[in-house]
Amino acid sequence: MNKTKNLIFKSAIKIFSESGYRGATMDDIAANAGLVKGTLYYHFKSKEEIFNFIVEEGLQILQNQVIEVQNINIGPIEKLIKICRIQLTFLYGYTDFFKIVMSQLWGTEHRQNELRHKIRKYINEIEINIRTAMEIGEIKKGDVELIAFQFFGSLCSSAIYESIHIEKINLEDIIESTIKFTLNGLGIDINRYI
Known part of the structure; x- marks a missing residue:
């Protein structure tokens, strides 16, 4: 750029x-x-063209980091842990960007449909690891797509918590707590990985 x-x-x-x-x-x-x-x-x-540009560029930063993780030779749970870390660090580092994305997820205008498509593309990367973990028995069988959205949503919830919390929050504490909560929700013994 x-x-x-x-x-x-x-x-x-x-x-x-x-x-x-x-x-x-x-x-x-x-x-x-x-x-x-x-x-x-x-x-x-136009303003919409600028909006689409910032969404594309911002999500590409996140997507590139996740693709790097996908290319590492580690198991799917370790990849999910790294994705947690990446997404939370990104959301905390780009709080204003996150607010824009969240504010435009709903609606039927073209930019909103495009934004949902881009978020879906990102969530597909999470799905890959959840599906692989299910196939090798590390996660109980279930609706892969729904679980990937829940995984993504739990990370976004942590960012919302930070954005409305009055006193400063330690990012590392939030990351550790969110990883434990999210992986425990998937039935994963977190102590095996941390």
Whole structure:
């Protein structure tokens, strides 16, 4: 990503998280980035195009880290633990991005449908490990897709907890607690892996 697009990326995340999709304007994004409006329009034709850009770029950061884990020669439970760690660290590091994603998951507009499709693609990576763990008997048989969504959701819940908690929370404590809770929910003896 070039320097200008990186400025737009950071500015758009800030403006969308503060004003919501409807309240955000191209003027606000340009001003926050320290750019003239023409420069913004040179790179993006509309607010929706900027929104799609930040979602694509942000989720790609997360997806790339998960794909790296998928290529490591370890078992599916160890991969799920690493994915927990990656997702929670990402959500805490990009809190404003997370707020934008969560605020746009519901609805029938094109950007919302696209966002759900991208989240689904990410959850497919979780599914792979859950399915493999079931096949080798490390997780009790069940609805793989539902379990993958529940896994993803429990991690998102921890990020919501942190975002509304008044005093600062230790990320490592949250990660450890969430990993234990999530894996115990899958019937996994966490002590074998931590």
